[in-house]
Structures are given as C-alpha cells and as structure tokens.
Amino acid sequence: MSSLLPQFLAAVSDIDRQDLVDALGQGAVYALMAVGIGLVFGVLRLVNFAYGQLIMAGAYALAFASDRGWSVTQGIVFCFAVVLALSVAMDRLVFRPLRTQSPAVMLVTTFAVAFLLQNAALLIDVRDGTIGEPAASIASLNQAVTVWGTDVRKIVLVTIVVAAVSLAALALLLGKTTIGLQMRAAAVDFPTARLLGVRANRVIGLAVVLSGLLAATVAVILTVEQPLVDPSFGLKPTIVVLVGVVVGGIDRLWTATLGGFVIGFASDIIYAALPTDQTVFLDSVLFALVVVVLLVRPAGLFARGGSSLAERV
C-alpha cells in the first residue's frame, strides 16, 4: 500500500483515449442516476436508497423479455413499464406516508424497501433454477465501433447521447414550463410553494415519474454493459452515485448531477490508472478521495459557500 501513490502517479500517464471515452460513458450513466435521485430529493427531501432496486427491477424485466423471445423494442417498453409502476407504487406506499417524518426515518425506511426488493428478487427465477438471469437480446449494442482510431463500444456512444438529450430535455422542462417552475419552487421551499398554489401531489408525482424514467433508461444501459442480471444489480452504482450526489452538493439539481458525473468519471479513470494488481483497491482510493473532498468542502464540491441544507439530517 505504501508504494501505491508513486505507482499511481506513474500509471496516470498510461491513461489513453479509450479510457477517457469509457470514463465519459460511466460518468454519463452516473449523472443520469444522480438526476433521478436528486429530483426526488428536491421535492421530498428524501434520499432514496432503493433507487438501485428500481434499476434492478428494470434489468429483470429485460431478462424476462429476452427469455420470452420478445424483440428489443418490446423488452425496453416492458422495462419502462415495470420501473414506472414500481416507482409510483413506492411513492404511494412508502414516500407519501413518510412525508412528515425526519430524514433519518425516511432514509432507513428506503433501506428497508431496498432490502425487501433485493430479497424478493432472490425468489425470481426466469429460466434455469440458478441465481442470475441473462438478458441476451440487447447485448448486441455492446459491440465496438471505431471512431477516430479509437475502439468505442456502441453503448458508450448511445449512453453519452442519451444522457445529453435527457439532461437537455429535463433542463427545458424545469426551465421553460409551469410545472418545471413549480418543481423548482418546491425544491427551494416546499411550504411556501404550496401556499402559493403549487399542488404537492402533482409536483411530487412528476418528480417520481421522471426519476422512474431515468431509472429505466439506466437499467437498459447497465444491462447492455452487464447482461447477467442478479439481485444486487444496480446496488453498487447506486451507492457510488449517492456518495457522488452528496459530494457534488445535493441541495441543487445541477451540482448533484455534476457530482454523479464526476464520481463515475473519476472511478473509471482511477481504475485505469491503478496497476493491474492494485485495482482491487479502487474502492479504498475512491472513497478516501471522497472523505478528503467532504472535509475540504462539506456542503459539496460545487456548492456556493455555506449551505443550511447540509444540516437537515
């Protein structure tokens, strides 16, 4: 371990264009997840730990569709339907009764929901009696194409484009429409927004649906990259994104998104830079950096000055 730093510095020079593109792709996926988590946090002040299980459910839907021999389009539609239904159910059954509770209770309850869904997934067996289901039909997107002399997997390009389009669409929705304005108002000060006529259920419902759409999108992307679906699918990325969102600054959507992007990008770059026999220590390096950043900027890497929101939990 003591020789890690010099080795690391030496290895940084090994990072090539391929690594950069892959890291961009990972950053884009994590940014999408960060938006999904940040949207719900904005209106509910709830950190949804069960977000990864929404993604996992979408991945299972894709595996199911693949097993039934459905077309790729049908599979993706089914995935979106499952994830959206689960998001709305989660809002009605869990988030709504908890609205007045402390953030700690809300967070631990979403823990319980995550635990519940993950264990429920253990009972699912699409095909062959073993844990883990292949979603083979959409794996063709994982092939490489050559762009400017660099091998790039198609899905990475798709991811970057999808992320850019989704974020642009979201920015338009939040910036140019009435409901978007209401959502932004609710995120800043919910009680006052309600007094001024913003309907809570409508705003929260929209945030939950948008967050579900993003989860389904991420489910498709992650399943293409990793077609073997198991109950812990999406768990690790969710943890990393949750950390990234707080590191970026959870009280505003764009800082949260940027935090998600940065941590996804950084973890891929660190992985590429670590010597092969040290890559198992990726998590230690990444989370040690997180601790350092939080110590230097506790309100978030991109936050302006002090933030009262950090005091909420």
Added chain:
Amino acid sequence: MTGRASRHVEASVQLAGPVALVVAAGLLSTTVSRSTQIYFLDAIVAVAMVVAIYVFVGNSGVLSFGQISFVAVGAFAAGVMTIPQDSKQGVLTDLFPLLRDHTIGNVPSLGLAALVGGVFALLVGIPLMRLSGLAAGIATFAVLEITHNLLREWTKIGPGATTLPLVPETTGPLQATVGVLIVIVVAFAYQRSRLGRQLRATREDPAAAQGVGISVHRQRLWAFVLSGALAGFAGGLLVHELGSITADQVYLELTFVTLAMLVVGGASSLLGAVVGALAVSGLRSFLSGSEKGGDFNLIPDLPTGTTLVLLGAIMAAMLILRPSGITGGRELSSAWLRPRRGA
C-alpha cells in the same frame, strides 16, 4: 422526585429494563436445544451491536453508516489473533509476521477488539466529526466502504476474500450475556454522565448547546470513540459466536439490519436499542424457524429468501406506521423527559 436518592431510584428503573430483557434472553437460551440456542445468541450479540451504534447515533442524533466498520475490525482482530497457532500459518499465509506469530486468549481478544475499534474510531472521528448532516452520513459510509475493501482484499491483515476459519467458539450464553451487560452498563453510564448529557443537548438544539459552551465536535468525537470501542467489542463477541467470518458478513446488510433495529426500537433511548434488536432478531428467528419446521421442504434458497422478504416488509411497515419506534424513544421511566438543569 428531586432528591439524590430518588434520582438513583429512577436510574435503577431505567437500567433495569434493558438488563432484565438481556438476562431473560440469556437464561432462556440455556433451556433450549443447541439449534434454537443459536437464535438467542444471535439476538444477544445483535443487542451489543445495536447498543454500540446507539451510543453515537442515538445520543448525537447524527446518522452513521460507519459503525459496522468498527464491528468488522473488532471481529477480524479478535478472530485473527485467536486462531490456534499451529493452524494459523496454514490458513493465513500472507499475514504480517506480528499477526501470524502471536496468539492470545479469548478474554484478551475481546479487549483487543474493543481497543482496535476505539482507536480506529478515534482516527476516523477526528476529521469526520467536524462534518454534520448528510455530509457526515456519507463520509461514514465511505469509511465502511474503505474498511470492507481493505478487509476483503488485503491479505496481510486477514483472510482476504475467503472465510476466516477456526475461530474458537467461546461466545456461549454466559459470555454473550455478560458481554452485552457490560456494553449496556457502559452505554447507560455514559448517557447519564456529564459528557453524555452535553451530547444529548447538542442533539436537541445544537445552537443552544453551543451557546452554553458545549463543543459539538468534541462531544460527538467522545461518543464516536466510545461507540467504536463497544462496536469492536461486539465484533469480538460476534466472531467468537460464529466461529468464522467473512468481510461480506460485516458490511451493508448488517449495517442496514442493525440501523433498522435501532429505528424500529426507538433510536433515542437505550431501551429502544435493546427492544429493537431483540424484537427484530426474534421476528427473524420466528420467520425462518416457521419455514424450516414442518414437512414443508422446498429448495434451500427459497425459504431463506421469503424470510428476508417478510422481514423487510414488516420493518418497512413498522417504520411507516410507527416511525418513533416501539418505545417511542423513551426509557422505562417517563420522568427522563422532564427538563433538568445541566450538571
């Protein structure tokens, strides 16, 4: 009820609840078969872990996901140091010579576990306790990730990704009960002490507490270190109960289950921590017991799965329906809630 004597009576009443519950569980565990006894020991050791977490989370009101890191280092320290010398060099070839060539007894290993947990918590806490709110929660999460990553991959300090085997199974009913009673008494003494009350004041109103000269950072650090030491000790009890351990056993799921136990019981009282740990452990044992019993033998994976699904559903339902926990976060005597001047 203002005299010194009546305050002692009140304190005894408050301590009596948790102690009676644990002693009852310990006594019951000696009357049942070996296979059922495991459930009781699991529950009692869970009480130790949850009370250790409570010392920090309950008294400070700051959510920490990192306390299981201290359970983990305690468990691995106690485990690695008590594996019999002749088998150790065979199973843990990569260890640092200091760890490889020494072996200690059961009781010293529990002390070592507490020491390692406390020292680790101190090192981590000095920087981290400056944070508050979500940043603190996420930073403690990062500690859990780093601890798990190192325990799982670094074979110089432990078994790496494989199981740490052959740990003497010394945590029977007696060691479990006595161990947990120590944890409970220490936690209770702390929360009644000047330090503990200062920390609880910062939980209720940080600004007012700072206004009367309490250092939030220092009080949180004390509790964090004490909690780390107790968690390490609980880890020692755990590894000696199980007889073997992997890094994955003291990671996310245990973090989640123990935090849920604390919140289900009522996070702001010692009684809540004990009741929550016993209630959720009891529920889990009951569910898995009722599945394994009977002529109902499905494939082995299925019963375990359904138990955990039901457990998750019941915990979520309890948190939604009664978020202040079974005890409402109160000790046995309601007089605790009366305003009292600081010492």
